[in-house]
Amino acid sequence: MVKKTNKKLIKEVRRNTRQVYNAEQKILIVMEGLRAELSAAELCRKYSISKATYYKWSKEFIEAGKKRLSGNETREATSEEVKDLRRNTVLKESLADLVIRYDIVKKAYICWINPST
Known part of the structure; x- marks a missing residue:
């Protein structure tokens, strides 16, 4: 026992x-x-x-x-992986938009500073 x-x-x-x-x-x-x-x-x-x-x-x-x-x-991708990929896509699009805006502002500033260009 x-x-x-x-x-x-x-x-x-x-x-x-x-x-x-x-x-x-x-x-x-x-x-x-x-x-x-x-x-x-x-x-x-x-x-x-x-x-x-x-x-x-x-x-x-x-x-x-x-x-x-x-x-x-x-x-099969998990739902978390899909969410991360979507979030990454949104972030990439936002970054691309900001880069384009930066280039536009930079060119406008250069033209304002130096009107001959």
Whole structure:
């Protein structure tokens, strides 16, 4: 009875204190593994991950690379990316308008200062 509760407690502590890796960290770990400076076992110990997790990340990384290189996949833009692109377009148009106005004012000023030109 005591052993079961201890095992459950240990599992719960491990689950709650487990490291959660974001996509960039996963890529860095997989890239480190691809450089083959450390064995897969050493790499897994270093980052406290299981071999199965490491190999799963590696497979996902390679599969994603294949899809991107094949060119058959069209990536869907997120709504945030679309908003950013629209905002960039508006900013570019505003900047172009300001540059044109600046040139007009500059030419008018030069003609006012030096009427012979």
